[in-house]
Amino acid sequence: xxxxxxFQCMPISSEAMHEEGDxxxxxxxxxxxxxxxxxxxxxxxxxxxxxxRNFINDIREHxxxxxxSGGLHxxxxxxxxxxxxxxxxxxxxxxxESEEVHWLRRAAQRSxxxxxxxxxxxxxxNIPLEHDMHEHSAxxxxxxxxx
Numbered sequence: 001x002x003x004x005x006x007f008q009c010m011p012i013s014s015e016a017m018h019e020e021g022d023x024x025x026x027x028x029x030x031x032x033x034x035x036x037x038x039x040x041x042x043x044x045x046x047x048x049x050x051x052x053r054n055f056i057n058d059i060r061e062h063x064x065x066x067x068x069s070g071g072l073h074x075x076x077x078x079x080x081x082x083x084x085x086x087x088x089x090x091x092x093x094x095x096x097e098s099e100e101v102h103w104l105r106r107a108a109q110r111s112x113x114x115x116x117x118x119x120x121x122x123x124x125x126n127i128p129l130e131h132d133m134h135e136h137s138a139x140x141x142x143x144x145x146x147x
Contacts, residue, residue, distance in 0.1 A: 004074040005037035005111065007082070009136070010103045033136040039111035043070030045119060064125065066116045066144075071108035079104055110134065113143035120144065 003009075012034055048065040079100060086095070095101060110132060120127045128145040135141055 003035060003037045004040060005072045005107055006075050007078045007100060007103075009033045009035040009037045009075075009107070010099065011134075032134050033107075036136045037107075039114045040070075040073055042068050042112065042115055044068070045115065047119070047123065047125075066119055066125070066127070068112045068116050068119075070112070072104070072111055075104055075107060106134070109146050110143060113146050114141075116144040117142065 011032060045066070045068045048067055050063050050065060051060045052063050053059070054061055082100060083095070114132075117127070117129065119125075129142040130145050132141050132143045
């Protein structure tokens, strides 16, 4: 079963930790997602070709880029419902600084990085990878380095 990302996947906050028990901590002692989720299909993904100039030798270099757009639609819908529920009880600044906004931005970026890694693996492209330290698993996984 493919679990969609939602606010139920958010890490347990440090304030709620004492009430709900221990939070799931990774080996790096960072708060990880409380549930595993799979990325949703992107709105757009493409492998693009281009030439760039090297600043040292001023030589044209062949480059491939993987472009991906879109986010976590299910989690974004949760966020929209949260905004409707809050109504005028909160300010825009409070919403922008909320844990939900921070998690949604980061999770959407991680989702795109997971998809880019899948595409690179499928086409045998070498791309820079990093360990996804916020994934809900003991081993974690690798994702593309976000740019």
